Amino acid sequence: MREKLKAARSKAEITLLQEDPSPRPRRLKSIRERKTEGRLDKESDNKFGKMREDESHLPSKIKFRDSVKKLKQKSTFQNDFPSAEEAYNFFTFNFDPEPESIKAGSRKRNKLNEEQETEEDCVETHEDEQEEDETDEDVCLVKGDDLFIIGQAAEDFLVMKPADCESYSEQLKKEKEFLFTPSMRAVPTSEKMPGNMQPRYLEDEGLYTGERPFVSQSNQNILENRILRQEQGKEWFGDDGKILALPNPIKQSSTRPPVFSLEEGIAPELETVYRKAIKMTAANQYLVGPGDFQGPFQLDIDISGLIFSHHPCFSREHVLAAKLAQLYDQYLARKQKNLTKLLTDKLHALRNAVQYSIDSGGDGVPRPVAQQSIPEYKIEIRQTRRLRDAEQEKDRMLLKTIIKVWKQIKSLRDFQKFTNTPMKLYLRKEEVDQKLDEKTYEAEIQAEITELLEECMEEYEKKMEEYKTELQEWKSWKKIQKSKKKKKKKGTHEEEESVEDCDLGEERVKPIPPKMVSSLEIEQQVREKAENCRRKPGVPALIPELVLSGSITPTELCPRAEVLRREDVKKRSAFIKVLFNSKEVSRTVTRPISSDFRVHFGQIFNLQIFNWPESLKLQIYETMGMSSTTLLAEVFIPVPETTILTGSAPMEEIEFSSNQRVTLDHEGVGSGASFSFEADGSNKMTLMTSGKVSNSVSWAVGEKGIPLIPPVSQQNTGIPSALKNIDAIASIGTSGLTDMKKLAKWAAEAKLDPNDPNNAALMQLVMVATSGEAHIPDFFRLEQLQQEFNFVSDEEFNRSKRFRLLQLRSGEVAEFRNYKQVPLHEREISEKIFQDYEKRLKERDVIDSKNYLDAHRAVVANYLQKVRESVINRFLIAKRHFLLSDLVNEEEIPSLGILGLGLFKLAEPKRPLKPRRKERKKVTAQNLSDGDIKLLVNVVRAYDIPVRKPVLSKLHQPSKSSRSFNEMFAASPSAQSPTDSPDWAFNQVLVRPFVEVSFQRTVCRTTTAEGPNPNWNEELELPFRAPNGDYSPHSLQSVKDEVFINVFDEVLHDAVEDDLERGSGIRTRVERHWLGCVKMPFTTIYFQARIDGTFKVDIPPVLLGYSKEKNLGIERGYDSVRNLSEGSYITLFITIEPQLIPGESVREKMNEMLKKFDTQEDEKLLQAAEKYEAECTSKFPSRQCLTTVIDLNGKTVFITRYIKPLNPPQELLDAVPNSSQTAAELVARYVALIPFLPDSVSFAGICDLWSTSDQFLYLLAGDEEEHAVLLCNYFLGMGKKAWLIIGNAIPEGSTAYVLTLEQSQYVIWNPSTGCFYGQYDTFCPLQNVYCLISCDNIWFNMQEYDSPVRINFDISKPKLWKSFFSRSLPYPGLCSVQPEELVYRHSDKAAAVELQGRIEKILKDKIMEWRPRHLTRWNRYCTSTLRNFLPLLEQNQGKDVEDDHQAELQKQLGEYRVSGFPIHMPFSEVRPLIEAVHSTGVHTIDVFNVEFALAVYIHAYPQNVLSVWIYVASLVRNR
C-alpha cells in the first residue's frame, strides 16, 4: 500500500515536472503555478495531519483515505485542470495572507514526516470497509474536508500571477516551424528530375512499362510534394518524372473460376463436394468390425535396456574396449560353436573311413561300392581340411587381435594415466602334454603331406594326359604349318592368303611337360601353413577371459578433458518410444546413460491393439541436459509369430546405428568424426553411433490362459516357414485377408488341416465368417463411434412407427406436418397413418393412367409434381430465412409527408360530411383457431339471367351473321332486337333465381328473387377451416378450396296428381335448375383481401328450357350504362372476416432467393432491370413491374425473351382461311383449351415459374402467364400487333392478359378463357394494367389511372408509358428463349374416340353411384340425339345453337320435359369432369319417373389438346 502510494506520488511529481513548458492557450494556470509543484505533497501531507487529529474517529479515517485516493487520481491524471471544488475555492475563497498559519503549516509538516508512516498503517486496516462504502455521501464529505484543508493551507501554495497568453499569430508562426502541409498542386516535372535532364518516356520508346496502379491525382501530388521535401527525394522518381511504381498487380480477370453454389444459403467455399469413397489403405484396417468385438488383443513389449557399442561420448579407451568386447563376444560365440573341433573330428572320421575301405579292399574281396566311394571320401577330406584350416586360422587371428587390442588398451591406459573402463583380459594358459601334442601334430602333418602328395600325383597324371593330347595336337598343327609354308613358296600370288591363314591360325606354343612335385616341397608348404594357423606343439593353449573387475580411475584424478567427458555423459539420458503402426503408443521413462554406456529400462508395455499389427518400431531418443532431444535411431521389431507368448519369449538384441554426426570438445571421440589412436594422427578411423536394444515382443496371455492373439495374425511379414506353402497372402493378396469371404474360399480351396494348431485361429475365423455371424462391413465408416451412441439400432429405428412418425413430422412432410401428440407407444399407432403417404410415394413413380386416361398427361402430371416438390423444398428453406420484419414490429420512420398529413388531420372536421371508409384491423394469423375466420359473401344482384322458355314456343332462327369486332363493341341494342313478342314476358314469371354459395362443404343460399335481373343484396356467412388447423400464412396460401357460387332457378311444379284434390289445397314440388356458376379460389380472396365486382356467370352454351332474354324493357335503364355483352353477370362482394394479412414477405423472399440463382443474362441488363423496377415501384408502389422472370430451370430470364412470333397450328388457320378475326378467336379458344394450372395453388403462392411455349404445349398445363405468352406469340405469328399485359384481374388477381390492336381498336384477350373484350367494356375482368411487354421492350404504365377503360394504350407517348429500352439504353437484341417454330403432333382422332367412350362410361357410373336410392334410367334415344348435337356445338364454339337444339329435341321428345345443358371443359384429367357434372346437381332430381341422358364428345386438336363436351339432361315425361 505504502509503496503504491509512494509510487503514485513520485509519478505525480514527475508528470508535474515534465509539464510542457510551451504555453497552451486554453489552460487555466492560475492554481498550478511552477512554484506549487510540490503542492501535492504538501497538500496530502496536510490532509494526513488534519486527519490525525480525529484519529479515533473511524469513519472519518475512511473518508480520509478516499480523499487521498482522489487526490492521487487527480495528481496523476488531472493535473492540467483544477477540480470543481478547487475551482470553486479559487473563485470564492478569501485569500488573506496570514503568516502565522504558514508557520503553523510548516511546523505541522515537520511533525507529519515522522507520523506519516503510522498513519498509513491505520489506513491499511480499514481497507475492506473502504471499498464497500464508497458512496456518494462519502464523496460529499470529502468535499467538505477539502474545503477545510484548503482553507487552512491555501496561503502556502497560492501565488497570484496573470495568465500566460500567446497571440494567435505567434502561435501560427510556431506551428509553421513544425508543420508542413503538402500542397495538392501538381509538381512541375523539372523539380522531380535531377538537374537539366529531360524526362524520358519509356513507353514512347517502345519499351513495356506496364499499367500503373491507380492512385488519384490529388493524392499523387500530395505524395510527390511530401517526397520532394525530403532529402534525396528525387531518388523516388523515375526517368519519366513519375514516382517509381511497379505495374499494377491486380489482374483484370480473376484467376479462379467463379464457383456457383448449387444449394442456396451455403457459401460456395463451404459447400460439400461429393467425393467417391476411397478404400482406405491397410493402415486403418480393423481387426474386427466394431460389432463383433472378440476381446482385446494384446502385445507385450518388454524393453529391457540399451547398450551403446559406440557413442559420441566414448573415449578412446571406450572405443577400444567396445572393440575388445565385440571381439570377445565373437570369440565366445566361436568357442561355443567350436567349428574347428568339429571339422577336425570329421576329418579324422573320413580318413579312418578311407583307411578302412582301402584295408578291406586289400583283403582281396572286391568291394565295388567301397572302391567307388574312396575318391568321394577323398574329395570330402580335401574340402573338410580346407575348411578346418580356414577356421583354425580365423581362431588364431581372433585370438591375436584380442590380444593386440588388449595391448592397445593397456598402452592407452598407461599413456593417459587413467582408466575408463573396467575391462580386464586374462589369458589363461592351458598346459598340454608336450609329447602327445607333438605326436598328434606330427601325425597331422604327415597325414596331410601324404594326402597332398596323393593329390599332387593325381593332378600330375591329369596334367600329363592333358599334355600328351596337347602335344599331339601341336604336332599335327606343325605339320600343316609346314605344308602351308611349302605352298607359299610355290606361288607368290597365294602369299596373301597364306599370310591370312597364318594369322587366323593360333599361335601355338609347344606344351610344356608338367613338373613332378617333390614331396619335400609339399612338406615345406604344409609345415609353413601349420606354423601359421596352428598352435605350436608344446606351446600352451591360450584362453582369453574378459572380466569387468577392473577399477575405474575416480574423476578427481582424471585430466580436465576426461572430467568434461564424464560430466557430459552424466548429462545425457535416453528413452525409447514405441511406435505401433507408426503411431506412438508409449514411451519408456528417460534414464540416464551410465558411464559404461548402458541404459537399463526394464519396462514392459502392454499394447491392447485393435489395428492389424503391421509395424512395430522403437525410436531411440537421446536427451542432452534439459533441452534438446534427438532421435538417434529407429529400430524395427518384427511382429511376433502367434506361437510366441509372454513368458516364453526370448530376449532379443537388435542392433541399431545412427548417422548422427557429433564432434565434441572433450575426450569424447564423437560420432561420424574421424579420430586416431596414434600420436601423429595417422591411421584415422570414423565411428558412428551404434548400439543394441534388448527387447522382447510377445503376445499376451489372457486371464484364463487364452492367448490374446488376433485371429489372422499371419498378416505379419515374418510368416513362419510352416505356413509358406499355404501362404494366404501369396494366394489371395494382402487385401484378401480382410475379406472374410475370400479368405474362407481360399481356406476351403487350400484344404487346410483344421486340426493343425497353426491354423486354429484362421479356422476359427473362417468358421465364424461362413456361419454368417460376423462379417466385415464393406463400407468405410466415418464416425466409427457413432454406433456406440445410437440408443437403438438402425433397423429398430426404422421399424419403429413412432420414430418414423416423428421423423416425417420434423421433415415437414405434408401429411404429417401438423400431427399432434405422437403416441408414446408403438401399439397405439395404426398402420393406416402411413398408408396415404406410402401410396403417394409409390404413385410418384408409377404412372397411373387410370386417373388420367392418357399416358402423356400422366407423365406430365408426374413431372409437374416433381417440379412442385422441388419448389416447395426451396420454399421451406426460404421459410427458415427470417427477416427482421418477420420478428420485430417496428414503426416506419414517418416521412415528412405523413407528418404533415397527421398535422392536417388535426384540423379535420370531427364529423365529415363524406365519411371515409375506415380500414379494418388486420389480424396476423397467429392465434386463430377454427371458427374464428368467416367468409362473407354478399350477393348483390345479377343481370341477364336466362329465362324459362315456354314449352311450346315457336321456333325462331336468330340472324346468324359473323359479327365483326366493331359491331360487337358498338352499343347497338338494335342489332339484336327482340324477336319475341314481349307480351308473354309480362304475363309470366320468367325465372325465379336464387344463389347458393358452397364452400368447404358448407352450403348457404339466398332467398328466391324473381326475374332475369334479380336483386338479392344478401350477406351469406360461411365458416372457414384451415387445413389441419394451421392458420399460418404459408398454410393459408396453399388452401385449394374454391368458393362455388351457383345460380339456380327455383321451379314450382304442381305436385297434385289428382284433379279432385286441386280444390282443397296446394301442393307444389320445388325443383331447382342449375343455371350457371362462378368459381372463386380461396387463395384469390385471401390475397386480394376483398373481391368486389361483377362477374360473368359461367353459363353453359345451351340451357334446355331456358333462353337468354335480352333488351327487355325492364332493364332499359342499364343499357345506356353498360355495353351489351353476352352472358349473365352477378355482382358480388366477398371478403374474409377478420382481415388476414397475406404472407407476402415469404413470397418476396422466395423471389429474392430465386433471383440469386443462375442467370444467363448480362449483368448490366439485370442491373438496369433492377433500377427500372425500383424507379417504377417508387412512383406507383401498387403497380407490379415485371422485367425478369424465372424459367422452369430456376434461371432468371429477361421477360421479353418470351415474346416471339410463333406459328399457330396450321389446322386452325386452315379451318377459316379468309377471316382473320374468326381465326383469332379460334386460336384463343385453342389456347384456352390447354388446361389451367394455377401456380399460386401448386406453388403455394411463392413464385412464378414461366415455361416457354413449347414446354407449355408439352406439359399441357400452365397458368395465366403461359397462356398469355402463347396467345400473344400466336397473334404475333398471325401478323397482329400484340402485347402482353401484366395487370390485375378479377378473380385471378395478378395475371397476364393479351392486348391486340384491331382496326384502330384495342382488344383485350383473356387467355385462359379465350374471351375478348373491348377496351371500354365494363365487364372486362381486367381491372388494372401495370405494364405492357412486347418482344423488344417493356412499358410501364405511368398514367394516373390503371383501369383499362381510363387509360390510353398508345405506347409511343413516353409520358404515359415508361419504356425500358430507350435511347439511353438501346435494345441489345436479346435472343428469344422460344423455339424457332412450334411443331405440332397431329390430333389423334382414334384415341379421342376411345377416351370419349371411357369418360362416358365413368360418368354414367358416377351418376348411378350418386343416386343410390333411386333407379337411374337412361334414355337412349335422347342420348343419341344429344350426341349428335355435340360436334355441332364444338364447331360453332358453343354459340347460337341453342334454339336448334330446342327445336330438335322438341321434335323428337315432344312428350318429355327436358332440362339439361352441355358442359364444356378443357381436358386434363377425369376428376374435374366428374366434379363439374356433380356440381350441376342434375342427379338430384327425385321425380320418380325421371330419365337421364348423357353424352360425351371429345374433339382433338393438334398437340393432343382436347376439348370435352358433356351433355347432361334429365327428362320428365309430361302428362
Place this chain on the structure above:
Amino acid sequence: MAAAGSPSVFLLAVTGQIESGQFPGFDDLYCKFCFVYGQDWVPTAGLEEGISQITSKSEVAPTTLVWNFPIDITFKSTNPSGWPQIVVSVYGPDFFGNDVVRGYGAVHVPFTPGRHTRTIAMFVPESTSRLQKFTSWFTGRRPEFTDPKVVAQGEGREVTRVRSQGFVTISFNVVTKDMKKLGYDVSPSDMQNPSLVPVTEGIHKY
C-alpha cells in the same frame, strides 16, 4: 389408456406464480404470460395465457414490482421434446403514457418435481437505427416482437438485436405423473426428496 399399468401419456402439472420483477427506472408495469410447447403437448386444464394487474413500485427499499400472479396449468404429453416454456412479456407506460413493452423473456418449466424459482433476464428488441430509436421514443411505438413466442424459439433470432432490461422472478411448483413409468427419469439419482429451494433465494441473487 384404461390400464393403470401402462399409461400412454404423462402429465405435468405446473402451479406457481410470477412473483416479481426488477425494472430499474420503470414503474406501473403489468405482465403477460403464455406457454409455448411442442406438438406433442396438450394443455388439459388451467390457463394457457394470462395478463396481470398493473403494479407500482413501493416507495421503500426493495424496489421490486410484485405481481404475485398465479400460474396453474396441466399438460399432458407423449414426448418430452417441446417441453413447455413460459413466455413472459412485461408492458408499461413510457414517458408519454404510451403503453410500451418493457421486456420479453422465456424459461422452460422445470422438469424435476418440486419447488423451483427462476429468474429470467428480460430483453426488448432494439431499434434499427438512432433515428428510429428517437422516433419510436417520441411516438411511443417501440419495436416489438411480432409474436412474444419468438423468444421461446431459436429460429430467426439472428436477425434481431436486443437490449437487456430487468428481471422477472417466477416460482414453479412442478408435479409430474407417469414420467418414470414411461421411461423418462428426470430426478437426479442421488436426490431422494425434491429440492425445496427457499423462495427468497432467487431474489437475493440479484
